[in-house]
Amino acid sequence: MEPLARTLEALLFLAPDPVPVAALADATGFDEAEVAEALAELGAACAPGRRGVVLRELAGGFTLASAPEAEEAARRLLARPRTPPLTPAQAETLAIVAYLEPVSRPEITRIRGVAADSATGTLLERGLIEEAGRSRFGAVLLRTTPRFLKLFGLRSLDDLPDPSAWDPAPGEEAELRERLLRAGEARLAS
Amino acid sequence: MEPLARTLEALLFLAPDPVPVAALADATGFDEAEVAEALAELGAACAPGRRGVVLRELAGGFTLASAPEAEEAARRLLARPRTPPLTPAQAETLAIVAYLEPVSRPEITRIRGVAADSATGTLLERGLIEEAGRSRFGAVLLRTTPRFLKLFGLRSLDDLPDPSAWDPAPGEEAELRERLLRAGEARLAS
């Protein structure tokens, strides 16, 4: 590889996030056209099947990523089971997603009476829930994952326990979602 | 590159710390001899002047590092020096720990002839040394960390030169031995 392509490889190797072409040009002292050309050279050197890393262009710029073929070995090297007990906020958020999915973040906030961003983030990160498109109003919808089912030993969501065992007013007719939202609003008003 | 060399490149790209050959063998399902061979192939592909990264054997394992030619551009892109240089007091304290570990603070103080609390604190903070239990007399013992080996380009502490290499030549030592008395005698005689 030419020196500029090598320098770009080093920069993308080190940068924790995708780097825009303009920033690569600034750092190397070359112009953007020269950088683009060298990126093409680097991309060709990392073409699928040639190297252990691949060059990717994402929204924020260019980045190096490990080649997909190495995924299985990478998991064996890096994966650690991370299943600490769920915090109350995580358990509540997960229960809402599991019983109501798909459900939006604002709905979760309304039911809990308090925002659940940190709990939601952790559950997303641990792969227990995932995004599932957007609601009519543009809010991101969340649902549980197959990993969630495995971690709870469930074959499907139909196996979730009937909440009536814990229901303070089991006789009530209204739909679960409806009742949870009403209870949440009542908590907020109190 | 062969598939195993590519997979190893991906693993070393992803792993935050140097990976021992045994762990690479476990992750890839190959034996250590095959891994060593593929590492040699990867090392050749990353020989100086060929790529933006180089293969290094450090701290008991293998890791990828950026090629030194890219340092100037890396400094501009990442806007921070790699790791600040050590003050003489820090370097002396670190040398004593590296050669005598595990070693206690009072021992370091005795050798340096001056307390090393601030230098020790900085080295602990920078992750170059760590606590390693207590001595029989209750003093905290210190030792170097894998990070120290990694940043100083060492495979293990055995890579450090024998400290007697720095001892004065026998003639010089004999001269030193006599120095105190001789100097005095010369003055007494005059």
Added chain:
Amino acid sequence: MTLAELELDLEVFSGPFDLMLTLVLREEVDLLEIELAEVVLAYLDVLEARGELDLEAATEFLVLIAALLELKSRLMLPRADPEEGFELDADEAAEELLARMLEARRYRAAAEHLSGRLAAEEGHRFRTAPPPAFLRQVAEADVAAVYEPADLGAAIGGLLRHPPPLPLDHLGTARVTVAERLAHLRALLRRGGCSFDEAVRGADRVTVAVTLFALLELYKAGEATWSQPEPFGDIAIAATREGI
């Protein structure tokens, strides 16, 4: 500067430092009578006069003075067993000092070696980005069931609970209105301001709350400002220029 250049002028000895050292080691000068603090001060004086610090010489001085201090403190300690005394003879003491000097010198050299290594590694940087989350997760096929579905049911049950209705009977009918308290505050402000405590002296909790509300209204309208120099301190209320 070298230690040979350090001239001392002490009560029991006057001359260069290394001569003193020699005489101490030969027991021609009694170490117990030498004020080592004076030696240190003399050294500092010389350093100050020179305005420069030779690290090598300074370290050597520290090693020697530390050794002398240790020797002196041993001499000063009462001996448990006079037979066993730990007096060092001159040669032994010289050997000990030499060993110390060599040891200190050795690690000074090792320190230089390490600093050189670190500088030589300057161009090699390592990746700091953590591996992507999906690779840090155990493959789905290997996931074990560790959580209890009942915990989810219990969480839903908790969320279905309505809060107990707030007992409202302890609230009497409002005895004061914001308008009343606004008038009260404005009257105080016309007299040149007041503290919040004065504005609510003798008032009940509801009145205090309504007064605070009225104060916020005044602030919003730009009629008054307040300041509180410390948390829980008194609040000083003052009219703004527009307010007057």
